[in-house]
Amino acid sequence: MRAKTAQDRLLIELIDPVAESLGLAIVRVRLMGGTLRQRLQVMAERPSDHDISVEECARLSRAMSEVLDAADPISGEYLLEVSSPGIDRPLTRTIDFDLFEGFEARLEADRMVEGRKRFKGVLAGLDTDDAGQPLVAIDLDGETDTALIPFDWLVDAKLVMSDALIKRGAELRAQRGEPEDDELPDSAPEDRTTNTKTPSEDKA
Structure with a gap:
């Protein structure tokens, strides 16, 4: 991607x-x-x-x-x-799904997966199929199921802006000693x- x-x-x-x-x-x-x-x-x-x-x-x-x-x-x-x-970055590599595990995201596949192409929920890391190919795990909003989507089937994936994501960005800036600036995300x-x-x- x-x-x-x-x-x-x-x-x-x-x-x-x-x-x-x-x-x-x-x-x-x-x-x-x-x-x-x-x-x-x-x-x-x-x-x-x-x-x-x-x-x-x-x-x-x-x-x-x-x-x-x-x-x-x-x-x-x-x-x-x-x-x-x-x-609210795009997720384009397999490492991104491990790095941002626990954050909300929107995903879109190029074919149907369990009856849908679009998914929204909390990233749950990576898994692999029987052939060792990466699967993106996402806990779907309002559902108890975790969807597993082949990474190679994804055409779009992006983090959803949230308080947790903003807090993470602020903490990283603080670690680098950068000043707070609410007007410039x-x-x-x-x-x-x-x-x-x-x-x-x-x-x-």
């Missing part, structure tokens, strides 16, 4: 090594179309504490721009955005750096 399309997967192949060289990990890549220009949205974090600073976003943006300029994988003009995953625009790329300028 880090990538949605073949183009996204190609971009991840290009920028994964760039992020790793800076001690970062790519959480998600989305190339989205627009009427005037495309938008390349990249979410990244430090593997150690699953956060990222504004300065690290800027460094990653500059480093990725060099690689993307050289490879030229995107036709036309585009806007590059690099950000943290945010407090982890997913605020100030945590994002953007660059505009115009092929005609790059090739001039």
